[in-house]
Amino acid sequence: MSIAEIEQEIIEEFELFADDWELKYEHLIELGKSLPLINEKYKTEENIIKGCQSKVWLHSALENGKVLYTADSDAIITKGMVALMIRVLSNQKPDDILHADMAFIDKIGLKEHLSPTRANGLVSMIRQMKLDALALSQRS
Amino acid sequence: MIYGDVANKASVISFNVKNIHPFDVGTLLDKQGIAVRTGHHCTQPLMQCFNIPGTIRASFSFYNTKDEIDIFILALEKAIKMLS
Numbered sequence: 001m002s003i004a005e006i007e008q009e010i011i012e013e014f015e016l017f018a019d020d021w022e023l024k025y026e027h028l029i030e031l032g033k034s035l036p037l038i039n040e041k042y043k044t045e046e047n048i049i050k051g052c053q054s055k056v057w058l059h060s061a062l063e064n065g066k067v068l069y070t071a072d073s074d075a076i077i078t079k080g081m082v083a084l085m086i087r088v089l090s091n092q093k094p095d096d097i098l099h100a101d102m103a104f105i106d107k108i109g110l111k112e113h114l115s116p117t118r119a120n121g122l123v124s125m126i127r128q129m130k131l132d133a134l135a136l137s138q139r140s
Numbered sequence: 141m142i143y144g145d146v147a148n149k150a151s152v153i154s155f156n157v158k159n160i161h162p163f164d165v166g167t168l169l170d171k172q173g174i175a176v177r178t179g180h181h182c183t184q185p186l187m188q189c190f191n192i193p194g195t196i197r198a199s200f201s202f203y204n205t206k207d208e209i210d211i212f213i214l215a216l217e218k219a220i221k222m223l224s
Contacts, residue, residue: 021171026222053179054163054193074193075161076223077168 003096006088007104014108024109025077032079036086038070049124054078056125060132066091067133081110081122089129094137098130143195151200154181157216160223162194168219169196174212 001009017023038047042059049056054075061068069090073079088104089097105111105122143154157165166178179194180187187194198212 022222025168025171029222054161075163077164078161 028080031083032076035083062136094133097133154195154197162196172215
Protein backbone atom coordinates (compact mmCIF):
# COMPACT_ATOMS: atom_id res chain seq x y z
CA MET A 1 0.00 0.00 0.00
CA SER A 2 1.13 3.55 -0.69
CA ILE A 3 1.58 6.11 2.07
CA ALA A 4 -1.60 7.90 0.95
CA GLU A 5 -3.59 4.63 1.06
CA ILE A 6 -2.40 3.79 4.56
CA GLU A 7 -3.18 7.33 5.73
CA GLN A 8 -6.71 6.95 4.34
CA GLU A 9 -7.09 3.60 6.08
CA ILE A 10 -6.11 5.14 9.41
CA ILE A 11 -8.47 8.10 8.90
CA GLU A 12 -11.37 5.67 8.30
CA GLU A 13 -10.35 3.59 11.30
CA PHE A 14 -10.42 6.64 13.57
CA GLU A 15 -13.73 7.87 12.13
CA LEU A 16 -15.36 5.01 14.01
CA PHE A 17 -14.56 6.77 17.29
CA ALA A 18 -16.06 10.08 16.15
CA ASP A 19 -15.61 12.46 19.06
CA ASP A 20 -15.25 9.84 21.75
CA TRP A 21 -11.81 10.66 23.18
CA GLU A 22 -11.91 7.62 25.45
CA LEU A 23 -12.31 5.10 22.63
CA LYS A 24 -9.73 6.97 20.58
CA TYR A 25 -7.10 6.86 23.31
CA GLU A 26 -7.90 3.26 24.20
CA HIS A 27 -7.25 2.46 20.55
CA LEU A 28 -4.01 4.45 20.64
CA ILE A 29 -2.90 2.51 23.73
CA GLU A 30 -3.69 -0.76 21.94
CA LEU A 31 -1.73 0.40 18.87
CA GLY A 32 1.21 1.08 21.15
CA LYS A 33 1.30 -2.60 22.02
CA SER A 34 1.60 -3.49 18.30
CA LEU A 35 4.64 -1.31 17.71
CA PRO A 36 7.46 -3.12 15.83
CA LEU A 37 9.92 -3.08 18.68
CA ILE A 38 13.51 -1.96 18.28
CA ASN A 39 16.20 -4.54 18.93
CA GLU A 40 17.60 -3.96 22.44
CA LYS A 41 21.09 -3.45 20.99
CA TYR A 42 19.89 -0.34 19.14
CA LYS A 43 18.35 1.16 22.28
CA THR A 44 21.32 3.45 22.64
CA GLU A 45 21.71 7.05 23.72
CA GLU A 46 22.35 8.15 20.12
CA ASN A 47 19.12 6.54 18.89
CA ILE A 48 17.02 8.59 21.30
CA ILE A 49 14.99 11.28 19.56
CA LYS A 50 15.65 14.69 21.04
CA GLY A 51 12.73 16.87 22.00
CA CYS A 52 10.54 14.15 23.43
CA GLN A 53 9.10 14.48 26.91
CA SER A 54 8.93 10.72 26.89
CA LYS A 55 11.87 8.77 25.51
CA VAL A 56 11.64 7.46 21.95
CA TRP A 57 14.24 5.19 20.42
CA LEU A 58 14.22 4.86 16.63
CA HIS A 59 16.19 2.57 14.35
CA SER A 60 16.09 2.69 10.56
CA ALA A 61 17.42 0.22 8.02
CA LEU A 62 17.26 -0.04 4.24
CA GLU A 63 16.06 -3.32 2.81
CA ASN A 64 15.38 -3.87 -0.91
CA GLY A 65 15.20 -0.13 -1.47
CA LYS A 66 12.68 0.42 1.31
CA VAL A 67 13.16 1.85 4.78
CA LEU A 68 12.21 -0.33 7.74
CA TYR A 69 11.67 1.40 11.07
CA THR A 70 11.59 -0.09 14.54
CA ALA A 71 11.14 1.89 17.73
CA ASP A 72 10.17 1.94 21.38
CA SER A 73 9.06 4.45 23.99
CA ASP A 74 8.72 4.51 27.76
CA ALA A 75 5.25 6.11 27.54
CA ILE A 76 2.38 4.04 26.14
CA ILE A 77 0.46 6.87 24.41
CA THR A 78 3.67 7.99 22.73
CA LYS A 79 4.17 4.38 21.69
CA GLY A 80 0.75 4.45 20.03
CA MET A 81 1.63 7.62 18.14
CA VAL A 82 4.97 6.13 17.09
CA ALA A 83 3.20 2.96 15.94
CA LEU A 84 0.98 5.10 13.68
CA MET A 85 3.99 6.91 12.19
CA ILE A 86 5.72 3.59 11.53
CA ARG A 87 2.60 2.08 9.99
CA VAL A 88 2.51 4.95 7.50
CA LEU A 89 6.21 5.36 6.74
CA SER A 90 7.81 1.96 7.23
CA ASN A 91 8.42 -0.29 4.24
CA GLN A 92 8.25 2.67 1.84
CA LYS A 93 10.78 4.11 -0.58
CA PRO A 94 12.98 6.92 0.84
CA ASP A 95 11.73 9.39 -1.75
CA ASP A 96 8.08 8.73 -0.86
CA ILE A 97 8.90 9.10 2.85
CA LEU A 98 10.55 12.46 2.23
CA HIS A 99 7.45 13.74 0.43
CA ALA A 100 4.88 12.51 2.97
CA ASP A 101 3.01 15.43 4.54
CA MET A 102 1.49 13.34 7.37
CA ALA A 103 -1.74 15.33 7.10
CA PHE A 104 -3.70 12.38 8.55
CA ILE A 105 -2.56 13.33 12.08
CA ASP A 106 -4.73 16.44 11.89
CA LYS A 107 -7.62 14.52 10.33
CA ILE A 108 -7.76 11.88 13.08
CA GLY A 109 -7.86 14.59 15.75
CA LEU A 110 -4.41 14.06 17.21
CA LYS A 111 -3.03 17.39 16.05
CA GLU A 112 -2.52 18.46 19.64
CA HIS A 113 0.41 16.06 19.74
CA LEU A 114 2.09 18.21 17.11
CA SER A 115 1.90 21.46 19.05
CA PRO A 116 5.33 22.70 20.07
CA THR A 117 4.52 23.16 23.75
CA ARG A 118 2.80 19.85 24.13
CA ALA A 119 4.87 17.13 22.68
CA ASN A 120 7.20 18.45 20.05
CA GLY A 121 8.57 14.95 20.18
CA LEU A 122 6.25 13.91 17.38
CA VAL A 123 7.57 16.64 15.10
CA SER A 124 11.11 15.60 15.98
CA MET A 125 10.16 11.99 15.35
CA ILE A 126 8.87 12.65 11.82
CA ARG A 127 11.92 14.82 11.10
CA GLN A 128 14.25 12.04 12.28
CA MET A 129 12.42 9.42 10.20
CA LYS A 130 12.83 11.61 7.12
CA LEU A 131 16.48 12.38 7.88
CA ASP A 132 17.20 8.66 8.27
CA ALA A 133 15.43 7.91 4.98
CA LEU A 134 17.50 10.58 3.25
CA ALA A 135 20.76 9.31 4.77
CA LEU A 136 19.97 5.69 3.87
CA SER A 137 19.07 6.58 0.28
CA GLN A 138 22.36 8.49 -0.16
CA ARG A 139 24.32 5.53 1.11
CA SER A 140 22.80 3.05 -1.32
CA MET B 141 3.93 8.41 45.13
CA ILE B 142 4.10 12.07 46.16
CA TYR B 143 7.41 13.89 45.97
CA GLY B 144 8.24 16.49 48.59
CA ASP B 145 6.94 16.23 52.13
CA VAL B 146 8.48 19.15 54.01
CA ALA B 147 6.46 20.93 56.66
CA ASN B 148 4.48 23.98 55.49
CA LYS B 149 4.60 22.70 51.92
CA ALA B 150 2.62 24.84 49.53
CA SER B 151 -0.24 23.62 47.34
CA VAL B 152 2.00 22.29 44.57
CA ILE B 153 1.90 18.52 44.50
CA SER B 154 4.30 16.51 42.36
CA PHE B 155 3.48 12.86 42.02
CA ASN B 156 3.74 9.72 39.92
CA VAL B 157 1.60 6.63 39.48
CA LYS B 158 3.47 3.34 39.85
CA ASN B 159 4.57 1.81 36.52
CA ILE B 160 2.90 4.56 34.45
CA HIS B 161 4.74 7.33 32.60
CA PRO B 162 3.79 10.85 33.80
CA PHE B 163 3.16 11.96 30.20
CA ASP B 164 0.47 9.27 29.76
CA VAL B 165 -1.35 10.35 32.92
CA GLY B 166 -1.06 14.03 31.94
CA THR B 167 -2.46 13.37 28.46
CA LEU B 168 -5.52 11.54 29.78
CA LEU B 169 -6.14 14.16 32.48
CA ASP B 170 -6.01 16.83 29.77
CA LYS B 171 -8.61 14.95 27.73
CA GLN B 172 -10.88 15.21 30.78
CA GLY B 173 -10.36 18.94 31.13
CA ILE B 174 -7.86 18.77 33.99
CA ALA B 175 -4.80 20.97 33.56
CA VAL B 176 -1.63 19.62 35.16
CA ARG B 177 1.97 19.88 34.13
CA THR B 178 4.11 16.86 33.40
CA GLY B 179 7.80 16.47 32.77
CA HIS B 180 11.01 17.65 34.42
CA HIS B 181 9.74 21.08 35.52
CA CYS B 182 13.27 22.30 34.66
CA THR B 183 14.74 20.19 37.48
CA GLN B 184 16.57 17.51 35.49
CA PRO B 185 19.23 16.89 38.19
CA LEU B 186 16.49 16.26 40.77
CA MET B 187 14.68 13.86 38.40
CA GLN B 188 17.98 12.02 37.86
CA CYS B 189 18.43 11.85 41.62
CA PHE B 190 14.99 10.22 42.01
CA ASN B 191 15.68 8.16 38.85
CA ILE B 192 12.32 9.07 37.29
CA PRO B 193 11.45 10.41 33.82
CA GLY B 194 9.44 13.27 35.33
CA THR B 195 6.43 13.89 37.52
CA ILE B 196 2.82 14.98 37.21
CA ARG B 197 2.29 18.26 39.03
CA ALA B 198 -1.04 19.56 40.26
CA SER B 199 -0.98 23.16 41.45
CA PHE B 200 -3.93 24.38 43.47
CA SER B 201 -4.77 28.04 43.76
CA PHE B 202 -7.12 30.13 45.92
CA TYR B 203 -9.83 29.91 43.27
CA ASN B 204 -9.95 26.09 43.15
CA THR B 205 -12.83 24.45 44.97
CA LYS B 206 -13.15 21.18 46.84
CA ASP B 207 -15.49 19.97 44.10
CA GLU B 208 -12.75 20.50 41.55
CA ILE B 209 -10.39 18.40 43.64
CA ASP B 210 -12.99 15.60 43.67
CA ILE B 211 -13.31 15.88 39.87
CA PHE B 212 -9.53 15.73 39.58
CA ILE B 213 -9.39 12.54 41.66
CA LEU B 214 -12.13 10.88 39.58
CA ALA B 215 -10.31 11.87 36.38
CA LEU B 216 -7.05 10.52 37.78
CA GLU B 217 -8.71 7.21 38.68
CA LYS B 218 -10.12 6.96 35.15
CA ALA B 219 -6.71 7.71 33.60
CA ILE B 220 -5.05 5.02 35.74
CA LYS B 221 -7.74 2.50 34.79
CA MET B 222 -7.23 3.20 31.09
CA LEU B 223 -3.47 2.87 31.40
CA SER B 224 -3.27 -0.27 33.50
